[in-house]
Amino acid sequence: MQYISEIDHLPSYPSIDTEVLRTFVAIADQGGFTRAGEQVNRTQSAVSMQMKRLEEDILQRKLFARDGRQVKLTPEGQVLLGYARRILKLHSEVFNTLREPHMVGLVRIGTPDDYVMRFLPGILKRFSKAYPLIQIEMHCEASTILMQRQDLDLTVISRVQGDDIGELLRIERLAWAASACFCVEEHATLPLAVSGRDCFGTQWACAALDAQGREYRLAYHSSNGAAIQAVVGAGLAVTVSMESLISDELRVLGPAEGFPPLPSANLRLLRNPRTTSPITECLADYIIEGFKL
Incomplete structure (x- = not known):
């Protein structure tokens, strides 16, 4: 008996390349074809051709409405934008998981409570977007207590000037x-x-x-x-x-x-040499960059 899967019963639709969706999202975010082209490294004419094919050949729906120099999304464009963001996010997760299988796991961070409010939200938001399958465990305590802990992977502490422990x-x-x-x-x-x-x-x-x-x-x-x-x-x-x-x-x-x-x-970063991994090193780089902002 020949097995027939559910996929065989699904209607056949044209496929949408992720690069086309990336350009579409850039247009929605930047409000115009020219600025979107700069973001995705394409000429304005190339962006226009992509969107013309998306509107006329693939979806057969009008996605954009011009308002002076600004480009706005039609109701159909707004619907596509939500799906496009989700598709691109899933696309990124697939590559982060399968091409970098070591970037899955848990990182334990120690930091004083006030640093969490000031610095960590932006850092963790950017890191989570790039590596959504890494779990972060936060421990908020005073620097003197954090320095005594041996179970943390990365620790942010305060020190007097001249104390060169860790990385500034x-x-x-x-x-x-x-x-x-x-x-x-x-x-x-x-x-x-x-x-x-x-x-x-x-x-x-x-x-x-x-x-x-x-x-x-x-x-x-x-x-x-x-x-x-x-x-x-x-x-x-x-x-x-x-x-x-x-x-x-x-x-x-x-x-x-x-x-x-x-x-x-001095705000300094300590790395636990016993738990060093590609995950902790990657997050350490994000922390170093985030504290410069």
């Missing part, structure tokens, strides 16, 4: 910050909100205040950066943070308000 990612100046409603003069003993006694920022802040002879107390401490932000935002305490992490809702406090200068921190 960037240099960040620390600053005092408080809510606009926090009145420094009302507090004879300065309340601090910190990540913990083991945190480098806490140690540097206490040392600076001790050298100044200023009274203070560790009023709030949490390893959760969002919790510290909430306390400081409510006007309950002053905190120490990297300048790039201070939100618009807070104000920086300096010598004019009687606060001593703080040192800069």
Whole structure:
């Protein structure tokens, strides 16, 4: 008996090359044939020919409507755009899986909580797009604790300048910050909100205040950066943070308000030599690039 598969009963349709779909998505994103051509490295005429064949010969549907110099998608074009993005994503996953089978697995990253908010979202978004089958496990703790762990593949930590452990990612100046409603003069003993006694920022802040002879107390401490932000935002305490992490809702406090200068921190990347793999090395490259932005 001859076996007949379900595929044999499916109607036959013309195929759409992924390069044509890539050009189509570029036009939708760039709003024009010329800019799309620059993105996919094709001439404007070549892009036009591709889209003419897609509209007239393959789909037999109008996909574009011109609005002055801009090109907009028709309702049919909007439908195709959703499918095109999904097809290209699956196409990328197939090649990443079958051509690079080693790029499947788990990476354990250790980082202080505040770095996650500032740097990691963009890094992980780009990495996940390129390698969607790699699982990321995040561990957020203070640098001093992270340095003692042996189970992490990659670790981002803060160190004093001159400590050359690991690889330098960037240099960040620390600053005092408080809510606009926090009145420094009302507090004879300065309340601090910190990540913990083991945190480098806490140690540097206490040392600076001790050298100044200023009274203070560790009023709030949490390893959760969002919790510290909430306390400081409510006007309950002053905190120490990297300048790039201070939100618009807070104000920086300096010598004019009687606060001593703080040192800069080196943000460094540690690699676990016992777990080095193509996966960890690839993610390390993404982290290095992401901390430059």
